[in-house]
Amino acid sequence: MTLSFFDQFMSPTYLGIPLIAVALTLPWILFPTPSTRWLNNRLITLQGWFINRFTQQLLLPLNLGGHKWAVLLTSLMLFLITLNMLGLLPYTFTPTTQLSLNMGLAVPLWLATVIIGMRNQPTAALGHLLPEGTPVPLIPVLIIIETISLFIRPLALGVRLTANLTAGHLLIQLIATAAFVLMPIMPTVAILTSIVLFLLTLLEIAVAMIQAYVFVLLLSLYLQENV
């Protein structure tokens, strides 16, 4: 009983096909490739508006060296937000709840920012290990702490996304189960629970978007330190 709530996160296989592959492949039909004409349909116009504004907002604090990452970061945002949002539909599998997928995205991207920093400006990149104006006795300890915080970043990045989505899905399932079970016993409480469930669903929609944005934003901040 206790563990059955976690069954929704199991990566299912159907007819020998791992459904995570299907869940990763199919959502992109929602993003039609635009034609070369100036005017496209409403969906593409909306997506284009989002891509344009998002890229501009994200790259605003980055200097020119970081602008090469524009396509990568915007693609990552679309990737995460689409998977998070589609995962909220009932009876769907959410690939972004899988720790291996999130770490698989977080570690290489974080490593890329660090390598760029160490190659192009090693002094500045290593300088981030010691904040300016540190009192001398604190220097050795602070360098150790900052080094740990540097290396823990990809872990935090991956775990943050996994934990947020997992917690949301679990909470939705718990409250939905409660509402379902309470319906014949205490209808009033069940209706109140359903209202809470509705509000929670709204919150989870927000969380799905915010967490995708946070992932990309943090990555852009790591990049900003290194370009």
Next chain:
Amino acid sequence: MPQLNPAPWFAILVFSWLVFLTVIPPKVLGHTFTNEPTSQSTEKAKPEPWNWPWH
């Protein structure tokens, strides 16, 4: 907790990056944007008459 199970982590890594790098960037790059329209100047342009110097 099955979501923490790293089991086919390499397959997931390769497949997610394959999708992430081959499917989405062409769609993002496919978007083109027109410039913001600029308003026309209210002052009327005064073309100065000009002629060939030998006339």
